[in-house]
Amino acid sequence: MIALPATLIDREGRAFTVRRLTADDRTALDAMYLAFEPKRGAQGLPPVEKNLARWLDRILDAGDHFGVIVDLELLGHVMLLPIDSERAELANFLHQSIRNRGIGTAINRIALDIARDRGMKRVWLCVEPFNRAAVRSYEKAGFKRLPGSLWETEIEMEAVLDVPM
Numbered sequence: 001m002i003a004l005p006a007t008l009i010d011r012e013g014r015a016f017t018v019r020r021l022t023a024d025d026r027t028a029l030d031a032m033y034l035a036f037e038p039k040r041g042a043q044g045l046p047p048v049e050k051n052l053a054r055w056l057d058r059i060l061d062a063g064d065h066f067g068v069i070v071d072l073e074l075l076g077h078v079m080l081l082p083i084d085s086e087r088a089e090l091a092n093f094l095h096q097s098i099r100n101r102g103i104g105t106a107i108n109r110i111a112l113d114i115a116r117d118r119g120m121k122r123v124w125l126c127v128e129p130f131n132r133a134a135v136r137s138y139e140k141a142g143f144k145r146l147p148g149s150l151w152e153t154e155i156e157m158e159a160v161l162d163v164p165m
Protein backbone atom coordinates (compact mmCIF):
# COMPACT_ATOMS: atom_id res chain seq x y z
CA MET A 1 0.00 0.00 0.00
CA ILE A 2 1.49 3.30 -1.11
CA ALA A 3 1.51 5.99 1.58
CA LEU A 4 0.06 9.34 0.56
CA PRO A 5 1.17 11.96 -0.16
CA ALA A 6 3.37 10.20 -2.69
CA THR A 7 5.69 11.82 -5.20
CA LEU A 8 6.30 9.80 -8.34
CA ILE A 9 8.06 10.39 -11.64
CA ASP A 10 6.12 10.37 -14.92
CA ARG A 11 7.24 8.94 -18.26
CA GLU A 12 8.86 12.25 -19.17
CA GLY A 13 10.94 12.29 -15.98
CA ARG A 14 8.82 14.95 -14.29
CA ALA A 15 7.64 14.71 -10.68
CA PHE A 16 3.99 14.61 -9.69
CA THR A 17 2.46 14.26 -6.25
CA VAL A 18 -0.74 12.43 -5.35
CA ARG A 19 -2.43 13.47 -2.13
CA ARG A 20 -5.83 13.44 -0.52
CA LEU A 21 -7.93 16.53 -1.29
CA THR A 22 -9.33 18.68 1.52
CA ALA A 23 -12.00 21.37 1.61
CA ASP A 24 -9.19 23.93 1.19
CA ASP A 25 -8.55 22.58 -2.33
CA ARG A 26 -11.98 23.54 -3.65
CA THR A 27 -10.85 26.81 -5.27
CA ALA A 28 -7.97 25.08 -7.04
CA LEU A 29 -10.27 22.24 -8.10
CA ASP A 30 -12.76 24.72 -9.56
CA ALA A 31 -9.91 26.42 -11.46
CA MET A 32 -8.64 23.08 -12.82
CA TYR A 33 -12.08 22.13 -14.15
CA LEU A 34 -12.72 25.60 -15.56
CA ALA A 35 -9.53 25.27 -17.63
CA PHE A 36 -10.19 21.58 -18.45
CA GLU A 37 -10.62 20.63 -22.12
CA PRO A 38 -12.58 19.15 -23.65
CA LYS A 39 -15.62 19.81 -21.46
CA ARG A 40 -18.20 17.01 -21.56
CA GLY A 41 -15.62 14.77 -23.29
CA ALA A 42 -16.07 11.71 -21.06
CA GLN A 43 -19.72 10.69 -20.67
CA GLY A 44 -20.70 14.35 -20.55
CA LEU A 45 -18.09 15.13 -17.89
CA PRO A 46 -16.67 17.36 -16.65
CA PRO A 47 -19.68 19.61 -17.08
CA VAL A 48 -19.65 23.07 -18.57
CA GLU A 49 -19.06 26.00 -16.22
CA LYS A 50 -22.69 26.68 -15.31
CA ASN A 51 -23.12 23.12 -13.97
CA LEU A 52 -19.66 22.70 -12.46
CA ALA A 53 -20.30 23.84 -8.88
CA ARG A 54 -23.40 21.65 -8.54
CA TRP A 55 -21.56 18.59 -9.93
CA LEU A 56 -18.58 19.11 -7.60
CA ASP A 57 -20.85 19.68 -4.58
CA ARG A 58 -22.54 16.37 -5.33
CA ILE A 59 -19.50 14.18 -5.97
CA LEU A 60 -17.34 15.66 -3.21
CA ASP A 61 -20.05 14.83 -0.69
CA ALA A 62 -19.03 11.14 -0.60
CA GLY A 63 -16.12 8.83 -1.31
CA ASP A 64 -12.39 9.39 -1.50
CA HIS A 65 -10.93 12.23 -3.52
CA PHE A 66 -7.29 12.69 -4.47
CA GLY A 67 -5.44 15.40 -6.32
CA VAL A 68 -2.50 15.26 -8.70
CA ILE A 69 -0.13 18.15 -8.09
CA VAL A 70 2.47 19.20 -10.66
CA ASP A 71 4.76 22.15 -9.98
CA LEU A 72 2.55 23.16 -7.03
CA GLU A 73 -0.56 23.27 -9.24
CA LEU A 74 -3.58 21.01 -8.82
CA LEU A 75 -3.94 19.41 -12.28
CA GLY A 76 -5.77 16.15 -11.66
CA HIS A 77 -8.68 14.68 -9.71
CA VAL A 78 -9.14 11.02 -8.84
CA MET A 79 -12.37 9.86 -7.22
CA LEU A 80 -13.44 6.61 -5.65
CA LEU A 81 -17.18 6.78 -5.08
CA PRO A 82 -18.89 4.08 -3.02
CA ILE A 83 -21.47 1.92 -4.82
CA ASP A 84 -22.15 -0.41 -1.90
CA SER A 85 -20.14 -1.95 0.95
CA GLU A 86 -18.02 -4.03 -1.45
CA ARG A 87 -17.71 -1.89 -4.57
CA ALA A 88 -16.52 1.58 -5.50
CA GLU A 89 -16.61 3.48 -8.77
CA LEU A 90 -13.42 5.06 -10.12
CA ALA A 91 -13.15 8.16 -12.29
CA ASN A 92 -10.13 10.29 -13.18
CA PHE A 93 -9.76 13.69 -14.77
CA LEU A 94 -6.31 14.98 -15.71
CA HIS A 95 -5.78 18.45 -17.13
CA GLN A 96 -4.82 18.26 -20.80
CA SER A 97 -1.28 19.51 -20.04
CA ILE A 98 -0.33 16.32 -18.17
CA ARG A 99 -2.02 13.54 -20.16
CA ASN A 100 -0.24 10.64 -21.86
CA ARG A 101 2.69 10.68 -19.46
CA GLY A 102 1.68 7.56 -17.51
CA ILE A 103 0.08 9.53 -14.67
CA GLY A 104 -3.40 8.11 -15.30
CA THR A 105 -2.12 4.53 -15.09
CA ALA A 106 -0.22 5.35 -11.90
CA ILE A 107 -3.22 6.93 -10.19
CA ASN A 108 -5.44 3.99 -11.19
CA ARG A 109 -3.02 1.68 -9.38
CA ILE A 110 -3.00 3.95 -6.32
CA ALA A 111 -6.81 4.05 -6.32
CA LEU A 112 -6.94 0.24 -6.42
CA ASP A 113 -4.55 0.07 -3.45
CA ILE A 114 -6.72 2.47 -1.51
CA ALA A 115 -9.91 0.59 -2.34
CA ARG A 116 -8.27 -2.67 -1.27
CA ASP A 117 -7.14 -1.07 1.97
CA ARG A 118 -10.74 0.02 2.58
CA GLY A 119 -11.82 -3.63 2.29
CA MET A 120 -13.51 -3.15 -1.09
CA LYS A 121 -13.73 -6.26 -3.26
CA ARG A 122 -14.19 -4.67 -6.67
CA VAL A 123 -13.66 -1.34 -8.39
CA TRP A 124 -16.02 -0.64 -11.27
CA LEU A 125 -16.13 2.01 -13.96
CA CYS A 126 -17.84 2.92 -17.16
CA VAL A 127 -15.98 4.37 -20.16
CA GLU A 128 -16.67 5.13 -23.79
CA PRO A 129 -14.75 2.78 -26.09
CA PHE A 130 -13.49 5.68 -28.23
CA ASN A 131 -11.70 7.06 -25.14
CA ARG A 132 -8.63 5.00 -26.02
CA ALA A 133 -6.26 6.61 -23.49
CA ALA A 134 -8.71 5.96 -20.66
CA VAL A 135 -9.41 2.35 -21.67
CA ARG A 136 -5.69 1.63 -22.08
CA SER A 137 -4.79 3.25 -18.74
CA TYR A 138 -7.46 1.18 -16.98
CA GLU A 139 -6.34 -2.04 -18.68
CA LYS A 140 -2.74 -1.40 -17.73
CA ALA A 141 -3.77 -1.00 -14.10
CA GLY A 142 -5.60 -4.36 -14.13
CA PHE A 143 -9.19 -3.56 -15.13
CA LYS A 144 -10.95 -6.06 -17.35
CA ARG A 145 -13.89 -5.41 -19.64
CA LEU A 146 -17.16 -6.86 -18.46
CA PRO A 147 -19.08 -8.78 -21.12
CA GLY A 148 -21.47 -6.63 -23.12
CA SER A 149 -22.85 -6.03 -26.56
CA LEU A 150 -20.54 -4.91 -29.35
CA TRP A 151 -22.89 -2.04 -29.96
CA GLU A 152 -22.73 -0.48 -26.49
CA THR A 153 -21.78 3.21 -26.45
CA GLU A 154 -20.12 2.67 -23.08
CA ILE A 155 -18.19 -0.28 -21.75
CA GLU A 156 -18.07 -1.41 -18.16
CA MET A 157 -14.75 -2.41 -16.64
CA GLU A 158 -13.95 -3.93 -13.29
CA ALA A 159 -10.89 -4.73 -11.19
CA VAL A 160 -11.30 -7.59 -8.73
CA LEU A 161 -9.24 -6.93 -5.63
CA ASP A 162 -7.45 -9.65 -3.75
CA VAL A 163 -8.39 -8.59 -0.26
CA PRO A 164 -5.92 -10.01 2.34
CA MET A 165 -7.50 -12.67 4.59
Ligand SMILES: CC(C)(COP(=O)(O)OP(=O)(O)OC[C@H]1O[C@@H](n2cnc3c(N)ncnc32)[C@H](O)[C@@H]1OP(=O)(O)O)[C@@H](O)C(=O)NCCC(=O)NCCS
Pocket residue numbers: 041042091092093094095098099100101102103104105106126127128131132133134136137
Ligand atom coordinates in the same frame (compact mmCIF):
# COMPACT_ATOMS: atom_id res chain seq x y z
C1 LIG B 1 -8.16 9.13 -19.12
C2 LIG B 1 -6.95 9.74 -18.44
C3 LIG B 1 -7.20 9.85 -16.94
C4 LIG B 1 -5.76 8.78 -18.68
O1 LIG B 1 -4.63 9.30 -18.07
P1 LIG B 1 -3.25 9.46 -18.90
O2 LIG B 1 -2.21 9.90 -17.94
O3 LIG B 1 -3.50 10.29 -20.08
O4 LIG B 1 -3.00 7.94 -19.34
P2 LIG B 1 -1.62 7.15 -19.42
O5 LIG B 1 -0.59 8.03 -20.02
O6 LIG B 1 -1.31 6.52 -18.12
O7 LIG B 1 -2.03 5.96 -20.40
C5 LIG B 1 -2.63 6.23 -21.64
C6 LIG B 1 -2.33 5.07 -22.58
O8 LIG B 1 -3.21 5.19 -23.70
C7 LIG B 1 -2.44 5.28 -24.89
N1 LIG B 1 -3.16 6.14 -25.79
C8 LIG B 1 -3.34 7.47 -25.73
N2 LIG B 1 -4.11 7.88 -26.75
C9 LIG B 1 -4.42 6.78 -27.47
C10 LIG B 1 -5.18 6.54 -28.65
N3 LIG B 1 -5.79 7.55 -29.28
N4 LIG B 1 -5.28 5.28 -29.10
C11 LIG B 1 -4.69 4.25 -28.47
N5 LIG B 1 -3.94 4.41 -27.33
C12 LIG B 1 -3.82 5.67 -26.85
C13 LIG B 1 -1.10 5.86 -24.47
O9 LIG B 1 -0.09 5.58 -25.39
C14 LIG B 1 -0.92 5.13 -23.13
O10 LIG B 1 -0.55 3.80 -23.33
P3 LIG B 1 0.99 3.33 -23.14
O11 LIG B 1 1.38 3.75 -21.74
O12 LIG B 1 0.95 1.86 -23.31
O13 LIG B 1 1.79 4.06 -24.17
C15 LIG B 1 -6.61 11.15 -19.04
O14 LIG B 1 -6.21 11.00 -20.38
C16 LIG B 1 -7.78 12.12 -18.94
O15 LIG B 1 -7.96 12.74 -17.91
N6 LIG B 1 -8.58 12.24 -20.02
C17 LIG B 1 -9.71 13.17 -20.06
C18 LIG B 1 -10.81 12.79 -19.06
C19 LIG B 1 -11.22 11.36 -19.21
O16 LIG B 1 -11.45 10.87 -20.31
N7 LIG B 1 -11.37 10.67 -18.07
C20 LIG B 1 -11.77 9.28 -18.03
C21 LIG B 1 -13.19 9.16 -17.64
S1 LIG B 1 -13.77 7.48 -17.79
